[in-house]
Amino acid sequence: MFRILLALILCAGPILGQAGITASAAQTTQAVHIEVNGEQQSWKNAPLIIKGSTFVPLRDVVTSVKGTLKWDNRTKTATITVGRDKLTHQAGSNSIRVNQVDLDTGVNSRTVNGTLMVPVRAMANAIKADIKVQRTATGQMSVNMVTDQVSLLKSEFASVDTYLREINYPGMALIARDGEVLLKQGYGLADEQTLNRPDQKTRIASLSKSFTAASILSLAEEGKIDVQDPISKYISGIPKGDQITLHMLLSQTSGLPSAFGRGEGTSMEETVEEIRHKTLKFEPGSAYLYSNSGYVLLAYVVEQVSGMSYADYVQQTILKPLGMKNSGEASRKVHTISGFVQQNNTWVTAPYYVSQSGSGTIYSTLDDMLKWDRALYTDQILSQDTIEQMYEPYSDKNYGYAWILKENGTNRTVFHNGSGGGFATAFSRNLSDDITIILLGNHAGMDMTSLLDEVEAKTAKALQLQ
Missing domain, CATH: 3.30.457.10 (Copper amine oxidase-like, N-terminal domain)
Incomplete structure (x- = not known):
């Protein structure tokens, strides 16, 4: 704002x-x-x-x-x-x-x-x-x-900025190497009367899942849970809950369908009750299927084991220790930029983005997400051995625990994208060259995977890595 x-x-x-x-x-x-x-x-x-x-x-x-x-x-x-x-x-x-x-x-x-x-x-x-x-x-x-003290653009990244302008990318973008910010810009509208500026709060959609996975792993490091525990140990009535493990929920191999009702004001308990009546798409652990419902169950496990709300646990365990003061679980009381959807060939403000804890409820900023990126190179929140579990691919889709692995020879990159409520996001972390790309868009329907590929390639060229 x-x-x-x-x-x-x-x-x-x-x-x-x-x-x-x-x-x-x-x-x-x-x-x-x-x-x-x-x-x-x-x-x-x-x-x-x-x-x-x-x-x-x-x-x-x-x-x-x-x-x-x-x-x-x-x-x-x-x-x-x-x-x-x-x-x-x-x-x-x-x-x-x-x-x-x-x-x-x-x-x-x-x-x-x-x-x-x-x-x-x-x-x-x-x-x-x-x-x-x-x-x-x-x-x-x-x-x-x-004048603008927030935006930043190193001269060698003018070509990346030009590309994002030419495609009319709407949202915010950050590129960093070794933690040094090289590009931090806002593009398009935050609402009908405000431009996007790169210090604004926004919904991050399914990038929220990395905080859910980290919360589960934090409890595991404390010895309070084991990722091989069946979900039935914590939540009753889930179909084949004695066979579905926390690991399967984390790695999107549980067989649970993705969708759940998104009525505003729906409690976690009501959503869990809805999931109890879902039909599995395949035998637990036998295949991959992206499931928002699975991450809702993980958030509920966090609440059951910690005795805290999901929002409070994430805040106290991750956000507060990292100084992520502009991040948290979204509500109507928290002002974020607006999402936009297309209606009759015109972009209009999207309805309020309703989700459920664990799957896509976090809001954040570019700077805060960079703090999260840097923390994952340290032992501040989780040990490096535990963090490596997040990057390990557990299916033919290369999905780990809320991160997807891309390998090119010895070069390793993990990423995730998200969408919902007029927002489209992507987060890429080149672990080999320590390059971070954060795209927090606010138009529905963008192909963030392709956009991320383009920005990664242009970033590599700007850094003369190609």
Whole structure:
């Protein structure tokens, strides 16, 4: 979420009501203190408040962030370049086009005595800046702008960034080597009025499963469970529960079907009861079948054995020790970016993403997921011997415990992807070269496996590993 603080005292600043729009927009800026990244600036025009909305002069803002602006007088359109972003805005409209997406500004821009004034919230969002407009103790108006301090792009990874822009990838992306971030960017919309920025919280869908698997293995390291235990030891009534082991649930070889009801407010116990009435697709342990239901049962085992809710166990055992302060189990109380689904050839906000603990309920950020990546190279949460169990392929699909193994000669990469509720995600960890790729997308239906392959190849080329 972009950050703007407005503390304007409406009766004390340049204010224009409906009848006052013909008044001078270019009111004196001598009484306005303007800073950009801590450096004092001089604007030709002061901010205005028009019918309760705060407006700033477009050209002055663009100049302050070292952007360029070209004006087409025939169409009354400004074309702006800030960094690698291209913005277009037509005077009097209520949208700003940023690269390939249209940002709803909420209110129309205004031309006042030849000065194009744009709503401050939308403008800050469009240029990925934080703008604070307020009054000082002496009554002076103060404008403080901080340009994007979150995004990062090393020059050698410009080609990867260009690729993600060209395919209109929506979401957030991070690439790191040896833990050093080389690319961290946001693309597309977080909601209809906000751009994706790479520090935002988002649903990670089935990437959640690695936290479920790690929770089970943590309990196993404590001697409280054994992955070869039958599920019947912890949950009664599961079909062939005396034959289905925790290992089979972890490795997607239990035979349980994937789907379960996703009604909002459905308790874990109600979902487990539904799973009790499922019909197995094959004999336990004889084949592979991806099963969300299996990971729900694993989360229920975590609760039964630990005496804590799944959310609390993951928080206390993994997230808190790793300093993953922007991660947890999702609820409507936690603000994340929106997922989008396609409807009549238009992308619209998806309904709230309902899942069940264990399978896809975690929210996180790029930075927090990188912390998880780094922890898996240490013994902080699990021993390396235990972590290796997660990477071991247990079927012809190369699925381990919430990780899928890809081998190319001696090069080992583990990955997982996820989807649901308008989100599509992927997480790749090249264990041989210590390359991390995190893609947290927010459009439904993306082929994340193919996208991940492309980004992996372009990353290898950028690092001259090919």
